[in-house]
Amino acid sequence: MKYSASRNQIGSYIIQAQEEEIKRISLELHEGVGQNLFSILTGLKLVESGINEEQYKNYLHEMTQLIEKTMQEIRLLSVELYPPALITLGLLPAIKSYIKVYTSTFGILVELSSTGEEKHIPEQNSIAVFRVCQEALANIAKYADTSNVKLGLSWSNCELKITIFDFGKGFQKEDLEKNPYALGIATMKERMLLTGGQCEISSKIGEGTSIEISLPI
Amino acid sequence: MTEIMGMSQVNEVCEALKKRIGCEFVALALQNEVGPDVRWHYASGNLNDKYKRITVRFGKGVAGKIISSGSPMMLIDFPNDIYGKVTDHPIMLAEKLVSCYAVPIFFNSLPKGALLVGKREKYTFSEDDQEMVQDAALELEQILQNQNIG
Known part of the structure; x- marks a missing residue:
């Protein structure tokens, strides 16, 4: 009986510790990496609006699209790991x-x-x-x-x-x-x-x- | 996005490819005109309409990896020997595919979509098969570009 109780406690502790770690990674992705990508995106859009050469404009547009995709993936991954809701x-x-x-x-x-x-x-x-x-x-x-x-x-x-x-x-x-x-x-x-x-x-x-x-x- | 499902030229290329390779499933994924989402816009040999609701995740699954890398990809015996989780390959699960080969579809030299052929059995796509898929992808690029899609 005693063994069973401690086994349950250990099981509970392992799951809880794992959840805490998942939550930390999820928040780090959302608040850290995600926010940095957003700043890069805003900066690139600003640069894009100030460029006249079509070739560079297109290139920058593709880059902003790639960052948008990455941001979406980071957001999905973060929510998948630990739902903020x-x-x-x-x-x-x-x-x-x-x-x-x-x-x-x-x-x-x-x-x-x-x-x-x-x-x-x-x-x-x-x-x-x-x-x-x-x-x-x-x-x-x-x-x-x-x-x-x-x-x-x-x-x-x-x-x-x-x-x-x-x-x-x-x-x-x-x-x-x-x-x-x-x-x-x-x-x-x-x-x-x-x-x-x-x-x-x-x-x-x-x-x-x-x-x-x-x-x- | 223009309705690709109803485009007879796309249908002809995909049906001909399906027949030549002897595969059971052909599908075409393309990036939406607005936003980064990639969806399956055409399928033939499908078991259900799940593909219509699936949004391909960037870098995930067959189509997602192809669009992010710009290189072809083959799965011989799904779900064995795959990279990542089984659930990272939703089109394989939705259509009960065991093997597939897929190539990127390029617009303005950038990978914006994927053409996938699949079988519901273990299979290694030969070099001839791969070439046929590649040729069909080039034809589709031309058709879609003529329709101002992509």
Whole structure:
């Protein structure tokens, strides 16, 4: 029992330390590298407006476009690493924001619904729920062979329930044991257990896979 | 962006390429006229319409790498032996492709798009295949430039 408690604490500490580091890199990319690129872009645009030679003007224009692309990529990478909306606006806006990026990355449409009043969740728990949703959606893109996903949040006074259904090809539990997907599922479950919540997965061949997450508030 | 999907010349070049190589999927990604986004504007042999919603990320996946490097790229056995994460290759996942070969499309000497051919099985594209894709890309560059796209 004692061993189990310390094992949980270590697991929780490792995840927390990892999240802190990811957050630091994400902020550094957004606030540091991203801001510097913006300054370079502004400077180049100023130079571009003062140049008359067509050849150099075109060259500068291509450079500004490249910087814009790099800035966009830095922004996406930063948000992908640690969603800023999670700290400033909460879990639901962070999920909404992630879904936009998800659809434009994988072309999979996500129908999002939320019932009940959104409650405040400590950052450590909301990042756990967010990561589990992120992992579930990434697995759907990799394995489910689907174009549509339903993601529903249900808030009550004492609990948050999230259901993700993918309408995909589904899988059999026996096949899962040989699949690398299994490790992802185990991580999702472990992550939720550390928050005091749960993560249940069920699947039917040809019908789809359902992921149910619950978090006590 | 002008509707490329409905351009018969683009369709003819891509269909002919698909037939000659014996591949199952052909797609064309181009940078938008405004802004840095690159999207798949044409696809043939597609299983679904996910490609229409995918925005190619600069430097990521097959098309993103081609546009950022200006060099061709081949995947023989996706998702094995790839550089980066599986999720960095959304068109391969969306279309269940296992192998592909893609080349850059140039406008004013700059890579602004990518032409991709793909198969849903393990396959190494021969030098002849690669040459055919390259020739088709040159034809498409000409067609699109004549239409003032790019």
